[in-house]
Amino acid sequence: MxxxxxxxxxxxxxxxxxxxxxxxxxxxxxxxxxxxxxxxxxxxxxxxxxxxxxxxxxxxxxxxxxxxxxxxxxxxxxxxxxxxxxxxxxNQAWLGEFSFYVDERVIVPRSYFANLLEEEFAPWIESPAQVRSALDLCTGSGCLAILMALTFPDAEVDAVDLSTDALAVAQRNIADYGLAAQVRPIHSDLFGALAGRRYDLIVSNPPYVTQAAMDALPQEYRHEPALALAAGADGLDIVRRILVEAATHLQPGGLLAVEVGHNRDLVETAFPELPLTWIDTAGGEEKIFIIQREQLPAAQAAAT
Known part of the structure; x- marks a missing residue:
């Protein structure tokens, strides 16, 4: 036997x-x-x-x-x-002490922004009360939008994603945290459905995986939506669009923060003229860049 x-x-x-x-x-x-x-x-x-x-x-x-x-x-x-x-x-993922529902409609949360939000974006934001409007672009499971709402309790937070499946998961997490009155899920291709909206803070953990890295992904990662990972040959297809369009959706003095993983060299090669500030967090070094509205090309062009 x-x-x-x-x-x-x-x-x-x-x-x-x-x-x-x-x-x-x-x-x-x-x-x-x-x-x-x-x-x-x-x-x-x-x-x-x-x-x-x-x-x-x-x-x-x-x-x-x-x-x-x-x-x-x-x-x-x-x-x-x-x-x-x-x-x-x-069906559970953690960012710090916070738990979120996940399934195969969204990537598993693993953002370096969690550490930055835990520190209330200091020193780039002096006080949480300064942030009255915030945007989580490419929200996925809604985890960063939720952390922003908890960090900036006076802010209205928009959680944007192209995937309606992802937004359904985000809506569940928003409800689980009792934040439906503060966090609004929006179906949009980046800024496409946000005409006229401006924010004090925009954060984005967009797709940034290069084609070569996509081709070499272990099987575990192939269960995640490719839409949330793949971003063209150099991994910057989405980042380029964000940098072009963000200025018109930021308040004066507003901040844009974008996570790009290990792609700092690729970003700096593609945008040598941008004065990007690279952030170290407890989770990793130089995985997030920050730039002010006035330093973005569209804002500079509008001012001249």
């Missing part, structure tokens, strides 16, 4: 060891919240057993029931066989 893992693995410690071994043997790729097999195994097992995600030690020697063993085995097999990111298996 064949022996199954669900027969031999009894305690949570047993299952954790087994999961790490299986993840490593399968050559899984990590990068959607965890960067190694151990952390991801802990996350998936604790979530499946409905245990606190930050409390492992008290439960390591707890014996799992037969039903719990089947549930844990199933989620581990899904992670391995389908190469699904853990966030899609749990």
């Amino acid at each position: 064949t022996t199954r893992p669900t027969d031999e693995l009894i305690t949570l410690r047993d299952w954790l060891r087994y999961a790490v071994s299986q993840f490593n043997a399968a050559g899984l790729h990590f990068g959607h919240g965890c960067d190694n097999a151990y952390d991801e195994a802990v996350w998936l097992i604790l979530h499946t057993l409905h245990l606190p995600h930050d409390r492992l030690e008290p439960f390591l020697d707890a014996r799992l029931t037969a039903a719990e063993r089947l549930a844990v085995h199933h989620v581990l097999q899904q992670r391995i066989a389908r190469r699904l990111p853990a966030a899609y298996l749990t």
Whole structure:
């Protein structure tokens, strides 16, 4: 008779060891919240057993029931066989201390803006009360729009995306945080549906993956919407449009902040004339640039 893992693995410690071994043997790729097999195994097992995600030690020697063993085995097999990111298996992703619903209609949130918003955009914004209107361009799951609303409680926040599927997820998250009166989801191709709207702050984590990087993506990333990742040969198709159009949607003195990942060299090569300020956060260095409205080409042209 064949022996199954669900027969031999009894305690949570047993299952954790087994999961790490299986993840490593399968050559899984990590990068959607965890960067190694151990952390991801802990996350998936604790979530499946409905245990606190930050409390492992008290439960390591707890014996799992037969039903719990089947549930844990199933989620581990899904992670391995389908190469699904853990966030899609749990329908949960975290930015700092904030949790968001996600599924395959949106990319898994992993923005460097979370650290910047935690610090209230200091020193570029002196006081949260200064921001009365804000825009999250390419909002996806709505996570950054929600963090902006929490950071700038006096601001009306627009959450824009081209994907109606993504906006449905964003709407769910906005409702979960009770922010429907403050955060407005808008279906728009960048600024296309925002005629006449101006903002004190625009943030964007747009698609910025180069074609070469898209071609080399691990299988886990191919479950994410390509629309939210791919941005042409040099990864700047969307960034170019944002820089051309942003000035007409910023208040005087307003700020534009754009996340471009590891593409700083590509950005500076494409826009050598722009006085971009590159930001270091706790999550990464020089992944976000900031520029004031008056420094953008359209604003400079209008002033001459």
